[in-house]
Amino acid sequence: MNWLLNNLDGLGPIILTHLWLALVPVVVGTLVSMPLGWASSRWPVARAILVPLSSLLYTIPSLALFVIMPLVLGTQSLEPINVQVALTLYTVALLVRSITDALSAVPESVTTAATAMGYRPIGRFFAVELPLAVPVLIAGIRVAAVSNMGLVAIGQLIGVTSLGLLLLQGSQTSPPNFDQIIVGIVIIVLLALVVDGLLALLGRRLTPWARVGPKAGAAT
Amino acid sequence: MIEFQSVTKRYPDGTVAVDALDLAIEDGGITVLVGPSGCGKTTSLRMINRMVDPSEGTVLIDGRDVRAQSPSALRRGIGYVIQNAGLFPHRTVLDNVATVPVLTGTGKAAARKRAAELLETVGLPAAFAKRYPAQLSGGQQQRVGVARALAADPPVLLMDEPFSAVDPIVRDDLQEELLRLQSELGKTIVFVTHDIDEAIKLGDKVAVLRVGGRLAQFDTPSALLANPVDDFVASFVGRDRGYRALGFLPGHGVPVGPVSSVPVGTAVDTARGQLTDGWAVVVDDAKRPLGWVSADLLSSSGDAVSAENLISGGSLYSVDAESGGTSGSLRNALDAALSSPSGVGIAVDSGGAVVGGITADTVIAALAEARRSGEVPT
Numbered sequence: 001m002n003w004l005l006n007n008l009d010g011l012g013p014i015i016l017t018h019l020w021l022a023l024v025p026v027v028v029g030t031l032v033s034m035p036l037g038w039a040s041s042r043w044p045v046a047r048a049i050l051v052p053l054s055s056l057l058y059t060i061p062s063l064a065l066f067v068i069m070p071l072v073l074g075t076q077s078l079e080p081i082n083v084q085v086a087l088t089l090y091t092v093a094l095l096v097r098s099i100t101d102a103l104s105a106v107p108e109s110v111t112t113a114a115t116a117m118g119y120r121p122i123g124r125f126f127a128v129e130l131p132l133a134v135p136v137l138i139a140g141i142r143v144a145a146v147s148n149m150g151l152v153a154i155g156q157l158i159g160v161t162s163l164g165l166l167l168l169q170g171s172q173t174s175p176p177n178f179d180q181i182i183v184g185i186v187i188i189v190l191l192a193l194v195v196d197g198l199l200a201l202l203g204r205r206l207t208p209w210a211r212v213g214p215k216a217g218a219a220t
Numbered sequence: 221m222i223e224f225q226s227v228t229k230r231y232p233d234g235t236v237a238v239d240a241l242d243l244a245i246e247d248g249g250i251t252v253l254v255g256p257s258g259c260g261k262t263t264s265l266r267m268i269n270r271m272v273d274p275s276e277g278t279v280l281i282d283g284r285d286v287r288a289q290s291p292s293a294l295r296r297g298i299g300y301v302i303q304n305a306g307l308f309p310h311r312t313v314l315d316n317v318a319t320v321p322v323l324t325g326t327g328k329a330a331a332r333k334r335a336a337e338l339l340e341t342v343g344l345p346a347a348f349a350k351r352y353p354a355q356l357s358g359g360q361q362q363r364v365g366v367a368r369a370l371a372a373d374p375p376v377l378l379m380d381e382p383f384s385a386v387d388p389i390v391r392d393d394l395q396e397e398l399l400r401l402q403s404e405l406g407k408t409i410v411f412v413t414h415d416i417d418e419a420i421k422l423g424d425k426v427a428v429l430r431v432g433g434r435l436a437q438f439d440t441p442s443a444l445l446a447n448p449v450d451d452f453v454a455s456f457v458g459r460d461r462g463y464r465a466l467g468f469l470p471g472h473g474v475p476v477g478p479v480s481s482v483p484v485g486t487a488v489d490t491a492r493g494q495l496t497d498g499w500a501v502v503v504d505d506a507k508r509p510l511g512w513v514s515a516d517l518l519s520s521s522g523d524a525v526s527a528e529n530l531i532s533g534g535s536l537y538s539v540d541a542e543s544g545g546t547s548g549s550l551r552n553a554l555d556a557a558l559s560s561p562s563g564v565g566i567a568v569d570s571g572g573a574v575v576g577g578i579t580a581d582t583v584i585a586a587l588a589e590a591r592r593s594g595e596v597p598t
């Protein structure tokens with residue numbers, strides 16, 4: 001515990017950096033995967049390409065992806081953008097599939113009714129299909145956010161500073177500084193839990209309709 | 221007026237869903253498209269609001285080609301109700317109903333106010349406004365679906381098997397409600413069903429389609445029952461069409477004769493003296509029928525005729541005593557006679573009080589008279 005007390009001051013900025021590295025990809029990935037999911041729920045050809053491709057992408061080890069990023073992007077290897085782009089790709093890989101499934105699961109009677117009411121395709125997407133996909137979308141975002149919390153730490157290995165620094169430094173001293181390692185792990189886990197909890201709460205706020213059943217609230 | 225002018229729809233896989241359809245749908249009435257599954261009813265309906273575009277031919281609304289407008293603009297001016305309602309699960313009942321007015325730029329507050337009025341129009345309590353569709357029964361959802369279609373006050377309403385997913389009793393309610401609404405609103409309604417009874421009950425005109433999307437007959441329900449053009453239509457309208465055709469003949473020619481009635485509480489010995497052919501109808505204070513007593517039943521009764529110990533009666537035939545006319549049809553009259561345990565159908569006035577009895581042979585005689593006078597369509 002001594003280590004924690006001695007280094008309290010330096011932790012704040014590093015936590016913020018960690019969150020920044022992990023969460024920006026979640027936001028960007030969500031925005032990117034929405035049109036992709038829409039396309040692949042609409043056109044079988046798009047689905048046949050995008051869904052297997054995103055599964056494949058997800059199987060690439062994170063370290064490998066971090067290492068090749070500078071080659072792909074033409075960036076310097078220490079730049080945070082490498083980690084963020086890689087994590088964005090993971091987020092997209094995760095969400096494209098769930099958004100596709102969620103949009104395909106919207107009952108045909110509902111989309112038919114929306115069309116018959118006079119919605120154009122884009123309007124229908126935002127007014128009807130996307131809101132109905134929110135429960136599945138939030139579930140996917142939660143998985144992406146939590147896994148990004150851990151993956152950011154691995155970016156430390158290519159020199160992008162995050163809470164991974166605590167783990168790396170702690171393991172490189174001799175003997176290893178277990179205090180430092182444990183503090184690093186605990187903070188990462190806590191951040192993951194808090195972010196997950198906040199997202200769950202957001203999901204509940206956005207979907208009051210998803211919690212009513214045929215019986216709930218019946219008055220007559 | 222909605223006109224189909226030699227409209228053909230061929231789907232990309234080669235299926236001809238509708239074949240050279242010519243049909244003129246009058247304003248202000250309910251026109252029913254009926255036919256077996258796959259005969260092109262939905263396809264025809266959707267060509268009116270351009271959810272399907274014809275391969276050949278033209279669809280006109282009030283003389284104007286539907287293609288003159290963009291599909292979304294056209295659809296906002298046409299109500300559409302589908303099977304299972306297709307309500308938006310994530311919107312409250314009120315916001316579901318307000319959908320089209322909000323789309324067309326009516327302010328949210330005004331749209332909701334109008335939506336609340338419409339809930340009442342379709343017979344839903346105001347308390348339902350804040351519920352989500354999942355909190356309603358199928359029949360209630362369907363009412364919301366109708367309210368939603370009416371929200372922008374469109375002159376034309378398209379309904380695709382709107383009542384086929386609810387149980388028969390609720391369906392009956394919804395049908396009555398639609399007829400009531402229509403008598404108030406006078407919309408031009410195109411109604412699709414595969415149920416010929418529903419078609420005959422609701423339609424001012426009925427178009428019978430055969431598989432392959434060809435029009436077999438377009439007529440009033442009574443003409444359809446009386447004069448099917450061919451064997452297909454005859455078998456489609458059903459075996460007891462002769463009996464059902466009686467539903468379109470007014471029963472005013474049926475003489476209402478006397479019927480023995482005893483007030484509930486009458487002493488058994490008095491009641492026995494009142495029986496005609498061994499039967500009497502038991503009535504309450506307001507002369508409304510409660511059931512029948514027979515000679516057999518009286519011999520096993522206590523001292524007085526009680527409301528609990530009766531033989532239940534058949535259907536009632538209603539006579540509008542004030543105007544001297546009738547509100548029932550020959551079918552109601554015949555059914556009242558046939559379903560009565562005594563063989564005498566009970567005629568009641570608008571207040572439900574017994575005014576007399578009718579027998580099956582007098583109904584048949586009235587039918588013969590109607591035929592002679594040319595009242596039965598031939």
Ligand SMILES: Nc1ncnc2c1ncn2[C@@H]1O[C@H](COP(=O)(O)OP(=O)(O)OP(=O)(O)O)[C@@H](O)[C@H]1O
Nearest residue numbers: 231233235237256257258259260261262263264414
């Ligand atoms: N999108 C489509 N592509 C190809 N064929 C279609 C399509 N939609 C309908 N069909 C075919 O066209 C014919 C008419 O279909 P339609 O849905 O209009 O029938 P329907 O009378 O409404 O039937 P139901 O009573 O079963 O609803 C059917 O043979 C159907 O299989």
Ligand SMILES: [Mg+2]
Nearest residue numbers: 261262263380
């Ligand atoms: Mg159909």
